Amino acid sequence: MKNSLIISTYNWPEALALVLKSLKNQTVLPDEVIIADDGSTDETKLLIENFKKESTFPVSHVWHEDVGFTKAIILNKAIAKTEGDYIIQVDGDCIMHSNFIEDHLTFASKNCYLYGSRVNIQKPYLDALYKNQQVQFSPFSKGIKKRTRAIYSPFLSQFYKSNHQFSKKFRGCNTSYFKSDFIEVNGYNEDFKGWGREDSELALRFFNKGLKSRRLRYRGIVYHIYHHEKSKSRLELNNNIELTTIKEKLTWTANGVDKYH
Template sequence: MKICLIITTYNWPEALELSLKSVMRQSRPPDEVIIADDGSKGETKHLIESYMDKIKNLRHVWHEDNGYQRAKVVNLAIMSSEADFIITTDQDCILHKDYVLDYSLQAEHGCYISAYRINLRKELTYKILAQKRLPNMFELLTQTKWNLKHQQRIPSKWKKKTRYITTSSNGTYGCNMAFYRNDLMEINGYNENFVGWGPEDSEMTQRLINNGKKWKRIYYSAILYHLYHPELSKSNLEFNVDLLRKTIDNRLTYICNGICKSKTDVDVA
């Protein structure tokens, strides 16, 4: 199985560099790494170029900055991928060394998969950003919002703690999620009507559920650490939540403004 890791980014190269450093230490490297860039300036491009010879099959997908359009740029990244299995995360996330390995072991046809995130405290976030380094184990144990089932990798508990959900996608985290590419193509990918911060991941995964897929929610696996940052603007939240509500109420499986028309827009470095 060929695995693609997609990392979304926007004008925070300091955080993206820590994420890329965590990709470099993966016990099972992804077959592709695609940076889905929502219109960042040149500093981000230069950073990515500096990692091209350090990370195998690293690519940069960019579109013009026209506000928060995460759904669109993830579609562009997926269209540029040749992988069977897609993992999505964000620039502000640091991956456990077995993160990709865990998803490869947990992959299951008929399901999309998600795990949780561990939030780093503000002081630790600023410290490691300034020092351009990954946190050590002592810092992760003492300066995070501790949660055993999301912070300890214990494969013996995987089957016992796995939950299969067939009705609601509420609580899906797009920063720690994976799915089969073919499953996503069946529902036409992300809904590009989402502009601004909002539940674009929940809407997309709700259509997966409506289309007969299960949500495999995993614990003690796929560990991910989230850097502190102020909340993003939620000025368009009401409109975006309404899109999700329509998908739930009408049991939608397919949207028109999705991935199928994105191929001609992609610019891959």
């Protein structure tokens, strides 16, 4: 089974550099990496070009012009270009635990999507984070909160089983699924513009389609770098799209990934 790692980013090369550094430390490397870039400037492009030169796996940069927050669109464009059977997804501000890819692949199963834990790196620690170029953490590391999420324990993780229910703990910055399942629901709904709900609405259509979910508690960990909250000016509109998916039990979006393949 071939896998593809998708990293979404927008104009934050300092954070992306740490994510890419954590990628080098993985116990299992991806078969390919595609960076879904929602309109960053040339500084991000240069970072990716330099990373390509030293990588032992294919790295692609999928970019479109900056027209505002259109994460759903750039993710569809990136995933449409993947050659992998299995998609692992992370945001460009989420440093990966060294076992991140291995953990997602270990629990990959048909008709099931996975979602892992997110540890928060706090604002006062950012200077030290960048100065030290730190990509390894433990529950006792400085500068983090929600420390129990940083506990790595294969033993404890086995008590979390797959089930057919939607969890509000789902985050698109730490998820994985079979590409075939993504295609069957037509991917992300591109009606979502601005921050909010594009990830959870996708998971709801997975749920409506009959997919199970599994929480990777104590495995599949990422460390989220603090940033100011993005504008929530469209959150009410995005909420309404999601509520329609819930009410009508939708499994398909008309404005999805099918236009790219």
